[in-house]
Amino acid sequence: MPGLEELYREIILDHYRSPRNRGELDSPPATKVDGQNPLCGDEITVYLQLEGSGDNAFVADVKIAGQGCSISQSSASMMTGVIMGKKVGEIRAVSRRFKSMMGLEDIETEAGDGEVDLGDLEALQGVMKFPVRIKCAVLGWNTLTSALDEALNPPE
């Protein structure tokens, strides 16, 4: 099954087997956001702890909880590795680059996005050939985006 090998690469299975940064953070102070894929019922929870403010805010800690398939879980696991310690602006650039790799056309790229290093996330490009699974791959990222927005602009 050559197609499937492209999808289920070893590094993806490794993140699925041993997800990084799995668990919870106390909320507050951390921001907690739930994400859902209504298609399959997958649920993911992102716990995000930012430190600093404005342009200097960076990820002090991030944890992932919830259940999902190998693609959504490994993507979220890789995501935590990539964003840990990074500034918000950098994270948004990685997110844009990742989503455009997934072929999501409504993503407006910015100058410099091309040079962003996706690290392990590159392994997920095989998902492109399985359009139904793209939603799985971006579930963690969409939830992270909500968490970033909420952390930077906490509801009254």
Next chain:
Amino acid sequence: MFDVDAIRAEFPLLTDRTIDDARLIYLDSGNTSQKPRRVIEVMTTFMEKTYAPINRSSYRLAGEATEAYEGARHAVARLINAPSVDEIVFTKNATEAMNLIAMSWGRANLGVGDVVVLTQMEHHANIVPWQMLAQERGVEIRWIGLTADGQLNLSNLDQLLDGAKVLSFTAMSNVLGTIPPTEQLCAAAHAAGALAVVDACQYVPHNVTDVQAWGADLVAFSSHKMCGPTGIGMLWGKMEILDAMPPFLGGGNMIDAVTYDGFTTAPVPAKFEAGTPAIIEAAGLTAAIEFLEGIGLHNIRQHEMQLTRYALDTLKRRFGDEITVYGPDNVEVRGGVFSFAFRDLHPHDVSQVLDESNVCVRAGHHCAKPLMKTLKVNATTRASIYLYNDEADIDALADGLEGASDIFSF
């Protein structure tokens, strides 16, 4: 002799369509069924030779089209043993029929504190319309629970029905395959003074249906799950109940008279068929019903019972404790729907690997999220059979699961 090969030969998609040079093993009929050649041809021919508006133009062609549309009503009435053709209402789909019931009958008859009884194995289509009513006017919803093997727990039925105005339940679960005792439930509803509503979507395509023997009041089902086209669903109801219900959607065809001051409605069924209906689809539906009748619903049920037995046994024999198939083991009370958990693999991954060998199954919550909570899972993988499936299809499913096992062995 039930000749699956001959039946499959009637379905162009199942014989001619290939992916990666191999035919498809379609095990997703609980979702929607494939279409036999005669349905496709009847719809094409209808558009080429007979298509015209119905019920509103006096030329001969329009008369022929109207006759074809009304012919579908006769076919449906015959299929479910309805006492009167006028009791068949065409809707967009079964979901719309369920909404029609909740919004028309429900709004006219339910108020604060009134009780609607549902079961824990309902499809969202038989949950959300009632929840909309609950939000709108404070209706209370009670739930019939399940036994460990996925049958209805009827031990406290009388208590649940006490004071209830409606009992609405599926005649066959789209997740568990469970076929509850429909006659007993309708009788219990009536004994409690409640309306008996049956979601028969999964039942009608696979069984001999007799709404009079059930003793039901309102029954919803769809065309696309029984070899017919999408875009047309059915509501059957006792005439005195339909007659007393207010209209659901307003517009053309459903009126008797309209003035600047108001309107009066046409008699049932036109009262519930606002706007231009699914005329072409109705012609296709007739062909689908005739196709099923030609094979015999009784024979289809017998075939599916045998194949269900084979599937349950095969999955158990080949995978033992690695697989959990939900729902009853007794094929007398279950249909050919197999939702399962395979090892600790996520259903999306299972279905992805199965797709590689062209085995088409559904992965997800099957529009029954509350039931998923009861089963303590987020999702399941579901294979579902129909008249065109055979033992080789089940074997292909099992072979595909071996493949999934290999990829995710860690």
